[in-house]
Amino acid sequence: MNAAGAESVMRSDAELEAHFDAVVGAEQRIEPRDWMPDAYRATLVRQIAQHAHSEIIGMQPEGNWLTRAPSLRRKAILLAKAQDEAGHGLYLYAAAETLGVDRAELTEKLVSGRQKYSSIFNYPTLTFADVGVIGWLVDGAAICNQVPLCRCSYGPYARAMVRVCKEESFHQRQGYELLMTLMRGTEGQRRMVQDAVDRWWWPSLMMFGPPDGDSPNTAQSMAWRIKRHTNDELRQRFVDMTVPQAEHLGVTLPDPALSWNEERGGWDFGEPDWSELKQVIKGQGPCNAERVERRRAAHEDGAWVREAALAYAAKQQKQRGTEK
Ligand SMILES: [Fe+2]
Numbered sequence: 601m602n603a604a605g606a607e608s609v610m611r612s613d614a615e616l617e618a619h620f621d622a623v624v625g626a627e628q629r630i631e632p633r634d635w636m637p638d639a640y641r642a643t644l645v646r647q648i649a650q651h652a653h654s655e656i657i658g659m660q661p662e663g664n665w666l667t668r669a670p671s672l673r674r675k676a677i678l679l680a681k682a683q684d685e686a687g688h689g690l691y692l693y694a695a696a697e698t699l700g701v702d703r704a705e706l707t708e709k710l711v712s713g714r715q716k717y718s719s720i721f722n723y724p725t726l727t728f729a730d731v732g733v734i735g736w737l738v739d740g741a742a743i744c745n746q747v748p749l750c751r752c753s754y755g756p757y758a759r760a761m762v763r764v765c766k767e768e769s770f771h772q773r774q775g776y777e778l779l780m781t782l783m784r785g786t787e788g789q790r791r792m793v794q795d796a797v798d799r800w801w802w803p804s805l806m807m808f809g810p811p812d813g814d815s816p817n818t819a820q821s822m823a824w825r826i827k828r829h830t831n832d833e834l835r836q837r838f839v840d841m842t843v844p845q846a847e848h849l850g851v852t853l854p855d856p857a858l859s860w861n862e863e864r865g866g867w868d869f870g871e872p873d874w875s876e877l878k879q880v881i882k883g884q885g886p887c888n889a890e891r892v893e894r895r896r897a898a899h900e901d902g903a904w905v906r907e908a909a910l911a912y913a914a915k916q917q918k919q920r921g922t923e924k
């Protein structure tokens with residue numbers, strides 16, 4: 601091929617970028633083989649990895665109650681939920697791998713503290729009512745965050761979210777049903793639910809991240825159509841969805857500032873303690889060290905499974921080679 605020919609198939613960076621912008625602007629998907637800006641790729645790797653880590657670490661707080669579930673039915677439900685979360689994690693690691701990273705590398709970053717996971721999983725689960733409240737509030741907040749991600753501009757992430765969201769909605773309903781059952785029980789069980797709501801309400805609001813004024817990456821993520829709404833918009837949506845559910849359940853949300861704003865047609869609410877969120881993100885939450893240590897130990901304990909799978913795959917390949 602002569603020099604002019606090479607030039608005709610090689611597109612300049614400006615052309616590639618214009619094509620990328622046009623695809624994103626037209627609400628089409630960017631796929632793994634498409635050109636994308638380095639910063640877009642890096643943002644997605646960070647976000648998808650954090651999301652995957654959250655699903656995996658998120659099994660721990662509820663896993664704490666698997667052996668102590670009050671009935672076989674509750675145990676089966678909780679096991680199914682924990683397995684769903686493991687599946688979400690694996691889906692998301694696979695989506696991250698389409699961007700050219702390796703899940704072993706991501707796990708290494710998680711256990712060495714170089715990559716984060718959701719702040720919410722650094723709080724302890726003190727009673728079985730926490731299982732219900734996690735389903736209701738934590739999975740509920742996750743749904744608010746994840747439904748708009750089904751329209752994310754990056755194809756593999758958007759498609760993974762479709763299935764994940766269906767399962768999250770089951771998680772939320774099982775939590776709410778558990779709480780309804782407890783609320784129909786004894787006075788002590790009702791107190792247990794209220795206590796769990798008091799402890800999880802504010803950390804759930806913090807799941808949407810810092811306030812918009814303190815979230816410098818939001819504008820770029822929205823321009824790339826990775827993110828569709830700001831943190832504060834999603835937080836508001838969550839509060840508006842949850843307040844009537846709390847009323848129906850018969851619990852009080854621990855916020856004296858909560859009041860209906862007729863003018864804007866939404867609930868006003870108090871300011872979460874952002875210094876607490878900063879501390880938890882920095883690794884100073886009540887369970888950070890325990891969660892990461894448990895994950896590291898589980899990863900090391902599972903080394904033999906990964907080695908066995910690789911040995912089996914190599915053996916199969918060799919056998920196929922000799923059959924030819
Ligand atoms: Fe999940």
Ligand SMILES: [Fe+2]
Binds near residue numbers: 685767768771
């Ligand atoms: Fe979930």
